[in-house]
Amino acid sequence: MSTPVGRFDAFGGRYVPEALIAALEELDEQRQKAWVDPEFVAELDRLQRTYTGRPSIITEAPRFAEHCGGARVILKREDLNHTGSHKINNVLGQALLTRRMGKTRVIAETGAGQHGVATATAAALMGLDCVIYMGKRDTERQALNVARMRLLGAEVIPVEHGSQTLKDAVNEAFRDWVANVETTHYVLGTVTGPHPFPEMVRDFHKIIGEEAREQVQELTGRLPDAVVACVGGGSNAMGIFHAFVPDEGVRLIGLEAGGAGIESGRHAARFATGTPGVLHGAYTYLLQDDDGQTIESHSVSAGLDYPSVGPEHAMLHDSGRAEYRAITDDEAMEAFRLLSRTEGILPAIESAHALAGAMQVGRELGPDAVVLVSLSGRGDKDVHTAGRWFGYLTGEELVEEEKRKAEEHPAQEEGSGW
Amino acid sequence: MSTEVTTTPPSTELSRTLAACRAEGRAALVGYLPVGYPTVDDSIAAMVALVESGCDVVEVGIPYTDPVLDGPTIQDASVVALAGGVRVADAFRAVRAVAEAGAPAVIMSYYNLVLRHGVDAFAADLAAAGGWGLITPDLIPDEAGAWLAAADQHGLDPIFLVAPSTTEQRMAATTAACRGFVYVTSVMGVTGARTTVGGRAHDTIDRARAATDLPLAVGLGVSTREQAAEVAAYADGVIVGSALVKALGEGEDALRALTRELAAGVREGRRAEHGEGPQA
Incomplete structure (x- = not known):
């Protein structure tokens, strides 16, 4: 065999x-x-x-960085790709x-x-x-x-x-x-x-890290101290981590969905609570019960709401080359709000987990540090969720809006210009 | 190109059971039911009913949350069983009941359940319950080092699947890793009743025969006496799952009736081969 x-x-x-x-x-x-x-x-x-719009740019986020212990925070803008994510x-x-x-x-x-x-x-x-x-x-x-x-x-x-x-x-x-x-x-x-x-x-996504590694060096004259990315299955994280794996001085930090909190049992924190097993063709960390049945995951972010994680992350976790932390729904939404208000960028809620990670890591490393964040997607898709989370939209308003739209024939639908 | 050598496979109780059926001029009927559907006790009684109604081998299925090789019937039964609180340990109870009823029992399980139990502990518990082997729908021999060692240690038969898409090289290697019988999937697809079993089953059986002397059992899609007879004409075993699950959903009487029909079917296939065609 x-x-x-x-x-x-x-x-x-x-x-x-x-x-x-x-x-x-x-x-x-x-x-x-x-x-x-x-x-x-x-x-x-x-x-x-000519189609995706690569290379994606990097954006330094100085007003957001004030909430990250003053560390320099640099966003890799995968949210600007065609279709809005990596x-x-x-x-x-x-x-x-x-x-x-x-x-x-x-x-x-x-x-x-x-x-x-x-x-x-x-x-x-x-x-x-x-x-x-x-x-x-x-x-x-x-x-x-x-x-x-x-x-x-x-x-x-x-x-x-x-x-x-x-x-x-x-x-x-x-x-x-x-x-x-x-x-x-x-x-x-x-x-x-x-x-x-x-x-x-991973190989189709590794361009994220290859571009970012050069861009950050061009901007700052050195490698970042830490690279942070959200981890559902883990594709944007592997994409941005890959080029930095040989750079031993660069910390790689993956952020999982902590959902309502680890202790609540409603989360997708595979590394925090999971154990190795097989799901969907791979041996890796997963949420499972004593019999090996898959446990359902939970997160405010659908993209991170998955009970298992890519096997290369499992390797990076066990070898200690990367570290993984859980970010709760509350922490992610706070980072969502901050980036929106300080930089004029609505992040995907998935990516907001990475931003919350940057806030932690920046505070730990202090003002001399450079933190590279994978901004893996844009938040337009999350306006309903975020609007309701912060009370800018109510369920009744959503129902009313959809009801009015549903009653109009599309050809008769009127806006009012800008 | 490797030269293909057909070696004599090891004889086990399971392979001898299928060979004995072949000696009677018929195929063996292999019946599958998931433990825990509709309840653990009812499922075990149903498995005993399979034996009493003419099943030669019983496949005890362990419900799993993510059964990628199963169609809607077995998926839905698994959901019911899991919601009812079925545990892996219940499968060993079922194996014991089948063995006590006088038929060989094998377990069919997705691999994570085996892994989580501990591969060696699973094999030990299966052997202690009187089981003869394990069918692994999502484990190929390439990844099965730990299980193959445990199977040797505890005298169990590892049963792997081959498919119409299996290459010649893999056909040789996979059948060589099997004992008891080889599970030949008749079609490219998941479990569930089909109107036709399809010509690819015959072709896949021919290719498997060229690679091994082990008994060959065909699964996926067989639901009627006529189909059982058709498959029995070229296979050593006929595996029926979803149709039995559906019948059990109607009650134990329906299950017994279908099992008797299928048992008659596997006895008609060989006659068909000799030109006494019973088929509609």
Whole structure:
């Protein structure tokens, strides 16, 4: 028997039905060939420049930094990418690979809808059929993103089994893939899953850290003292961490969703409370009970609301190269409010966890420190949640607004200009 | 290219059970039910009913929160079982009950449940309960070092899956890692009743036969007597799951009736092969 592949020390691997192994081996072979094929590299580079809008800029945040112990805070602006987050880096790469493998259909899972929208975007761009699986509870909470995906030509299938959230959407995508693997590529949205997904998705995102490492040095004349990023599955974090892993003096800090607090049991703090096990094809840290059944996670941020985490993070955690902390909903929302008011940037609530981490780390390191933050997404999608959190929007107002809209024919809908 | 050598697989009680059925000119009927559906006690009684109604081997399924190889029927039964508080330990009770009823029992479990229990402890508990082997839908031999060692240690049969997409090289390696029988998935897809089992099952069986002398059992999609007969014409075992779960949902009488029908089906396939065609 061949030796295990795709290991990050003990973590990772390939825990999936045999039916998928041939497809995973083909994918592994094709992505390795693609990385050394000048034509593929040039096409990806062209799309990043002319479609995504790379390189993404960095922005120094001096007014926000006053709340971070006076440390210099530098934001890597993945929120400015097309579709509003880092997710596009990965989906463009995987969509190009799909075409290269001669497949005509892509499927993806989505929680809040960000990865689904990004996948639908790439599918539209490249003329691929697209099916997005989304937990039924999530489709009800994110009706606007469902419409967005449908506008882009994707079919959105609500998943009515299990807990009806992201993990069940992943399960359903795997089931579709087993049945349709000859024509279909599964565009997994984060750095977990069976090999080669963790490594491949990281490689499509590593440009974040490569750009930022140069940009920060150009701005400050040195490397940052710490790099902070939120960690759901962990793709933006692996993307920004990767280039800094060899820089031993640079602390790498991942922020998980602490939800209502660790002690409440309602969180997604895999490293704080989880134990190693297998979920969705990878051996890694996960929230599980004594029998190995998956425990549901909770977070105000849908993108961090996932019971498991990428296996490379598990390795960085156990080796001590990276550290992981839990940020509660309250702490994240406070950072959301601060960045909005001090810098005029609405962050995604996911990214607000990283900002809350920067506030902690900046205070610990003091005014001489440079902290690089992965601002992985923009907060437009979170206006409903944040507006209600801070009392600027009430449930009644939302219902009234939607009711009025629903009563008008779209052709008759009137705004009032600016 | 590696040269393919078909070695004589080790004979175990499970492989001898299937071989004995073959000697009778029929296929073995392998019935799957998840423990805990609709309740733990009812599921164990239902498994005993399978034995009494003609199942040759019982697959005791352990419900799991994230069953990626299962279709809606088994997913929904798993949700009911988990909501009812089923535990991994209940599966060992079920194994003991099946063994006491006089049939071989194997467990079918997603790997994390085995891992969490402790791979060696799981094997020890399964063997102590009188179980003969373990089917692992999301574990391939490449990742199964710990389980293979525990299976050797405790005299259990590791049963892996092969699929229509399995390459020749993997077919040889995967069947070589199996004991008892090889689980041949008939279609590219998840568990659940299908109107046709499909030509790919036959083709996959042929490729598996070229790689091993172990008995071959076909699973995924079989729900009727006619399909059981059709598959029995070329396989050594016919695995039925979702259809039995559905029948159990209607009650134990329906379960017994379907099991008897399927048991008749696996006896008709061989005659069909000899041209006495019973099939509709």
